[in-house]
Amino acid sequence: MTATTRTNWAGNVSYGASGLLSPTSVDEVRRVVVATPRLTALGSKHSFNRIADTDGAQLTLAGLPPVLDVDSDRQVVRVAAGMTHAQVAAGLEARGWALANLASLPHISTAGAVATGTHGSGVRNPSLAQAVVGLEVVRADGSLAWVDASTPDGALDAHRVALGALGVVTAVELAIEPSFQVATTVFLDLPWDAVTDHFDAVVSDAYSVSLFTSFDDRGARQVWVKHRVDEPSPTVDLVALGARAATGPVHPGENDPAGVTEQGGVPGPWSERLPHFRSAFTPSTGAEIQSEYLLPAAHAVSALQALRPLQDLLAPILIAAEVRTVAADTAWLAPSSERQSVGIHFTFRREPEAVEAAVRRIEDVLAPFDPRPHWGKVSVASTERLHSAYPRLGDFAALARDLDPAGRFRNAFLARILS
Ligand SMILES: Cc1cc2nc3c(=O)[nH]c(=O)nc-3n(C[C@H](O)[C@H](O)[C@H](O)COP(=O)(O)OP(=O)(O)OC[C@H]3O[C@@H](n4cnc5c(N)ncnc54)[C@H](O)[C@@H]3O)c2cc1C
Known part of the structure; x- marks a missing residue:
């Protein structure tokens, strides 16, 4: 077991875990679990809150053979x-x-x-x-x-x-x-009127569509249209709606566009188009904090309009907000569980206090729209609010108690929300 000061990927969380266990086989995972009174599985450390932290040990599967x-x-x-x-x-x-x-x-x-x-x-x-x-x-x-x-x-x-x-x-x-093959084409500065009047048409015009905004007068300053080439071509003319076609690669934040997957309508494999960022580069910005809320898709336009007055408050810390759609899931705790959803995501500068104040304001503004916070990102939602947002959270808590009566996998994050 190694015990050094470690942080999450973004550097906004210093882990309190006593160390990192790194078994090399499934049998060893089983032995380690039994021998460790409290432990939390750690993935690649890309969450922005304490969901992967613990006062016991963290356990990584990085040492297991790939399959x-x-x-x-x-x-x-x-x-x-x-x-x-x-x-x-x-x-x-x-x-x-x-x-x-x-x-x-x-x-x-x-x-x-x-x-x-x-x-x-x-x-x-x-x-x-x-x-x-x-x-x-x-x-x-x-x-x-x-x-x-x-x-x-x-x-x-x-x-x-x-x-x-x-x-x-x-x-x-x-x-x-x-x-399958996908071609990404990026448009710039789609005016707010076009975003609000044609939202459903724009987001359903291609296999995967993302809108990036700062809630300011530029509207959707980038629209990424990821067209699956075995499907009919997009039909919504974003230029006729006031946007411009990008003339070269663009980054959704402030980093070098060399780090984004290929744009310009060049078809390529799904694996190199569906992610925004290339695996060999730092994704997004790096020193950042993210928050995201999934709402019923029907509230998308009202929620965006409600957030627009926050543009001045957000300007000093917001790198980019991204608006995406997510189809309904059956998972009990998926933020898109049982409802067609829109995700409104915020990439902030790594300024924790200012971000927390902004997140508090955002959550107040979004409250009428039934938001569900992303589990891996920063939220200030109370336990009560989470239980009302996630109707199966109580059932999940009961199952967790049943399968893990001594709370071996229970960390402070889980103890709060599963109470
Ligand atoms: C730059 C950036 C971009 C992002 N983009 C997106 C995006 O496009 N869409 C989106 O939805 N999210 C996005 N995220 C959030 C990210 O996908 C989630 O936080 C995700 O959970 C991170 O995975 P991880 O492997 O780093 O998990 P960690 O942060 O290490 O852990 C997250 C949770 O998974 C659990 N876990 C990990 N491994 C195991 C295991 N083997 N068994 C049981 N539980 C396990 C942990 O215990 C913890 O509860 C982004 C994050 C970053 C940093």
């Missing part, structure tokens, strides 16, 4: 849970297969992404957790369980987004489909 077994008859892939999306996507693409969608960055671990309901964009694309067909999990008593659609009591939907509370996930089976 990528495609079952083409069932159209599923079994992967080692600690593998990153970059590893999984490259391995699948090399074999002619694809995941339906990816997050903006390929650097995150598969288990960590699934555990928080991480999503990409697209009116027909649910979160990555929805692609889970089955998962292998080490329970608090060291036993090894397999959970899939045949497990009673809707267990698969409970386990998809499990916040690290139900055990250490060691392998995941994901639904796959034949590889």
Whole structure:
């Protein structure tokens, strides 16, 4: 076990964990779990809050061998849970297969992404957790369980987004489909009137669409249209609505565009177009803090209009806000659970106090729109508010108590929300 001062990827959280356990096999994970009174699985450290921290030990799966077994008859892939999306996507693409969608960055671990309901964009694309067909999990008593659609009591939907509370996930089976090509075209400065009058048409005009804004008079200063080339071409003329076509690559924040995946309408494999950022570069900005809220899609325009008056408050700390759509999930705790959703995301400068004040204001403004905070990002929502936003949170808490009666996987983050 190593014990050094460690932080999350963004550097806004110093972990309080006593050390980092790094088993090299599933059997060793089982032994370590039994021998450690309190531990939390750690993915690639890309969450912005204390969800992956603990007063016990953290456990990484980075030392387990990579596994990528495609079952083409069932159209599923079994992967080692600690593998990153970059590893999984490259391995699948090399074999002619694809995941339906990816997050903006390929650097995150598969288990960590699934555990928080991480999503990409697209009116027909649910979160990555929805692609889970089955998962292998080490329970608090060291036993090894397999959970899939045949497990009673809707267990698969409970386990998809499990916040690290139900055990250490060691392998995941994901639904796959034949590889496909995507072309990303970026438009600049879509005026607010066009955003609000044509929101549904714009976001459903391609496989995956993202709008970036600072809520100022530029409107959507970037619109990323990711067109799946085996589908009909987009029909909404964003230039006729007042936007300009970008003439070269653009970064959604302030970094060098060399770090973004190829734009300019050049078709390429899903694995190199669906993420915004290339795996060999720092994604997004680096020294940053993120917050995000998923709301019923029907509230998208009203929520954006309600946020616009915050533009001056946000200006000193906001690097970019991104608006995406997410299809309804069946996972109990997915932010898009059982509802077609819009995600309103904020990338802030790494100024924790100013960010907390801004997040408090944002959450007040969004409160009428039934927001669900992203589990891996910064939120000030009370436990009461989370239980009202996530109707299955009480059921999940009961299941966590049942599977982990001594609270081996319980950290302060979970203790607060599962009370
Ligand atoms: C630059 C950047 C861009 C991002 N873009 C997006 C985006 O496009 N869409 C989006 O939805 N989110 C996005 N996120 C958020 C990110 O996807 C989530 O925070 C995700 O959970 C990070 O995965 P991780 O592997 O780093 O997990 P960690 O942060 O290490 O852990 C998160 C949770 O997963 C649990 N966990 C990890 N491994 C296991 C395991 N083996 N078994 C059980 N539980 C486990 C942990 O215990 C913890 O509860 C972004 C984050 C960053 C930094």
